[in-house]
Amino acid sequence: MKKDGDTMKQKLIAENVDVFYGEKQAINNISLGINENTITALIGPSGCGKSTFLRCLNRMNDVIDTCKISGKILMDNTDIYGTEVDPVELRAKVGMVFQKPNPFPKSIFENIAYGPRIHGLASNNSELKDIVLSSLEKAGLIDEVKDRLDDQATGLSGGQQQRICIARAIAVSPEVILMDEPCSALDPIATAKIEELMNELSQSYTIVIVTHSMQQAARVSKKTAFFHLGDLIEYNDTDKIFTQPENEKTQDYITGRFG
Amino acid sequence: MFTLPLSFVFVILVGVSLFFFYFSKKSIVQKSAQIGQRSKTLSTYYGQNAFLWSFIPSCLILILISLAGPNYVDQIFFARVQELNPKFNDSFISLILSKVINVANGKIGTDDQKILTLANEYKIATEKLYFYRGLVVILCASMLGLLVSYLQKPKTNARDKVETFIINLFFISAVIAILTTASIILSLLFEALKFFNLYNFFEFLFGLHWAPNVAIRTDQVASDGSFGMIPVLAGTLLVSFIAMCVAIPVGLYSAIYLAEFAAPKIRDYIKPTLEILAGIPTVVYGYFAALTAAPFFRDVGGSIGLSVSSESALAAGAVMGIMIIPFISSLSDDVIRAVPQSLRDGSMGLGATKAETIYRVILPAALPGLVGAVLLAVSRAIGETMIVVMAAGLSAKLTANPLDSVTTVTVQIVSLLTGDTExxxxxxxxxxxxxxxxxxxxxxxxxxxxxxxxxxxxxxx
Structure with missing residues (x-):
């Protein structure tokens, strides 16, 4: 189903990225290319900088005052930290799903319609409804919620809430979807559903996922990057990383010797 | 006979209770050593249990006797005075009794032998009361302390008992608050009922004319009072409305600024400063309204050809609004900051700007708290007295003109109850x-x- 990663177009390219929180350096000189329409997993022990790196990709770190970033991150050959790039527009192209499901305290419909509304993607109500329904369909939720679009999204189960958040991200037609441990608050069945969904979405979206579960990384991703103490230790095809890691630290981590 | 004043009894009571605290604590250690078994809970709980049982009931008895005792003595002496002067009416007997009490307390002197004898007896009776009060309280504390210490065995769950006791204390405190409120309402209700006996309830409720000028003496020529509350209530509503027009926008916007935009350093200065506003006594706001705001509005009005009364609803309402700003801003700031960060992240992650996030996600999520804050502020505005007394005026007019002088419910209550009134x-x-x-x-x-x-x-x- 998937083509060989190395010959594919790279959607995002990080070049010598450093991130500082105040005095503390969180990420050291990371360079890494992310393939288009592929799932890339970022793994590593807590505090290794993988979430920080993920948040660099849609400039969510801009919100934090003390955070300073240097280096380049190219998306389709444009530096997303360039002066002419508006972070608000960037975030519409690079959607994000968070660790804890965070649907807005609004109806299911309004949650999905939020993005299209603020970006003016629909010119009338029927278009908006089409966007909402197709996003729910892509997120595999349509059968579960189609009869109760006006119910509170916060009343759904945790797994459904997380899929609402994914549908909400899809609704603005992003090119990249970033997922920050999207299953860490979910039970195994909900996790399986999300993983299945990610697999389907990877045909049309570039997905970068941070995960603490090595099984998850092995199951869903095509490429895996291993982070340790702010350094990128190893980046390779997932199969390679989990069967023949080149670095001893990677070996130790995936076999559970530390982390 | 020596006297036992309240403070002295209380100190002894605390001492006795503390003694039983240590006594129980020690004795439970000994008891468990004797049977070679650990006590069920920490030894300090046994001490606390003995302390609570010896202190709290005795303390209640002390309060009860101190409140009811002197009344009881007075009643006895009231009967005595009545016996001696059967012809006098009750209020005159009360007068004699208070003279007796004052003589007994050495506040005044007298040559009247009868009163001197009674005063002497009164003094002795009071001392006796105080003596027995001390005796009963300290005996009670000792007996209860001893009893509890004796009954406590190592297998007694003293921690449970202490906790139950304290939970009940909390419950009683809550009940006291409710009972006090209830009694305030009842006293208000009974006095109001007296009024409605004299004046038609519906005329009061729906009457359009308020003029409480009744004759002070029966032979005085004056108009009969007219008590229709609508103009007064309308004044209250007008002033409160003006106050809310000032307080809601300013309070809400400053809360949004503080919670969402202000750098931590700026916030550290602005928030306490706003809260200082809440600490200014309302009478000071009153000066400000009467001496600064009202003339200002009158002059500005005059310069553009509007006639503004020197005691205008506008001045009182505007100053009241300023007083209320910190209530709204402080409560709203807390409510807005309580909206989880994850919702902000979610919205930003979808490419929303900060303004869109605030307007479409944060404010709707904070709405219940904001509504609560505003309605609390409205209650506060309606009940506010000092500013309107000083700046709003006394004449009851049914008007919606904010430049006119109006009176409010609270102002009328103050003016009706102050001065020489029956x-x-x-x-x-x-x-x-x-x-x-x-x-x-x-x-x-x-x-x-x-x-x-x-x-x-x-x-x-």
Whole structure:
């Protein structure tokens, strides 16, 4: 189903990225290319900088005052930290799903319609409804919620809430979807559903996922990057990383010797 | 016989109770050593249990005797004085009795032998009362302390007992608060009922004319009082409305600024400064309204050809609004900051700007709290007295013109109850009618506030 990663177009390219929180350096000189329409997993022990790196990709770190970033991150050959790039527009192209499901305290419909509304993607109500329904369909939720679009999204189960958040991200037609441990608050069945969904979405979206579960990384991703103490230790095809890691630290981590 | 003053008895009571604390604690250690078994809970709980049982009931008895005892003695002496002077009426006997009491306390002297004898007896009776009070309290504390210490075995669950005791204390405290409120309402209600005996309830409620000028003497020629509360209530509503027009936008916007935009350093200065506003005594706001704001509005009005009364609803309302700003801003700031960061992240992650996030996600999520804050502020505005007394005026006019002078419910209550008034006069009693109306008004507002914020929070939870 998937083509060989190395010959594919790279959607995002990080070049010598450093991130500082105040005095503390969180990420050291990371360079890494992310393939288009592929799932890339970022793994590593807590505090290794993988979430920080993920948040660099849609400039969510801009919100934090003390955070300073240097280096380049190219998306389709444009530096997303360039002066002419508006972070608000960037975030519409690079959607994000968070660790804890965070649907807005609004109806299911309004949650999905939020993005299209603020970006003016629909010119009338029927278009908006089409966007909402197709996003729910892509997120595999349509059968579960189609009869109760006006119910509170916060009343759904945790797994459904997380899929609402994914549908909400899809609704603005992003090119990249970033997922920050999207299953860490979910039970195994909900996790399986999300993983299945990610697999389907990877045909049309570039997905970068941070995960603490090595099984998850092995199951869903095509490429895996291993982070340790702010350094990128190893980046390779997932199969390679989990069967023949080149670095001893990677070996130790995936076999559970530390982390 | 020596006297036992309250403070002395109390100190001894604390001492006795503390003694039983240590005694119980020690004795439980000994008891468990004897049977070679650990006590069920920490030894300190046994001490606490003995302390509570010896201290709290005795303390209650002390309070009870101190409150009821002197009354009881007075009653006995009232009967004695009555026996000696059967012809006098009750109020005159009370007068004699208070003279006796004052002589007994050495506040005044007298040559009247009868009063001197009674005063002497009164003094002895009081001392006796105090003596028995001390005796009973200390005996009670010792007996209870001893009993509890004796009954406590190592297998007794003293921690459970202490906790139950303290939970009950909390419950009683809550009940006291409720009972006090209830008794305030009842006293208001009874006085108001006296008024409604003299004046038609519906005329009071719906009457359009307020002029409480009744004759002070029966032979004086004066118009009969007219007590229609609508103009007064309208004044209250007008002033409160103006106040809210000032307080809601300013309070809400400053809360949004503080919670969402202000750098931590700026916030550290602005928030306490705003809260200082809440600490200014309302009488100071009153000066400001009467001496600065009212003339200012009058001059500005005059310069553009509007006639503004020197005691205008506008001045009182605007200053009241300033007073209320910190309530709204402080409560709203807390409510807005309580909206989880994850919702902000979610919205930003979808490419929303900060303004869109605030307007479409944060404010709707914070709405129940904001509604609650605003309605609390409204109650506060309606009940506010000092500013309107100083700046709003006394004449009851049914007007919606903010430049005119109006009077409010609270102003009328103050003016009816201050100065030389008789307490069974219709004019005085009408104040209680107003008080009752005001109470129900704010009560209804508070109920609405609670229901609205509960219903909204169900929607947004």
């Amino acid at each position: 307490f069974d006069d219709i004019k005085t009693l009408s104040a209680f009618g107003l008080g009752l109306a005001l109470f129900f008004f704010t009560l209804i507002l508070n109920v609405i506030a609670l229901t609205v914020s509960r219903r909204l929070s169900e929607r947004y939870e």
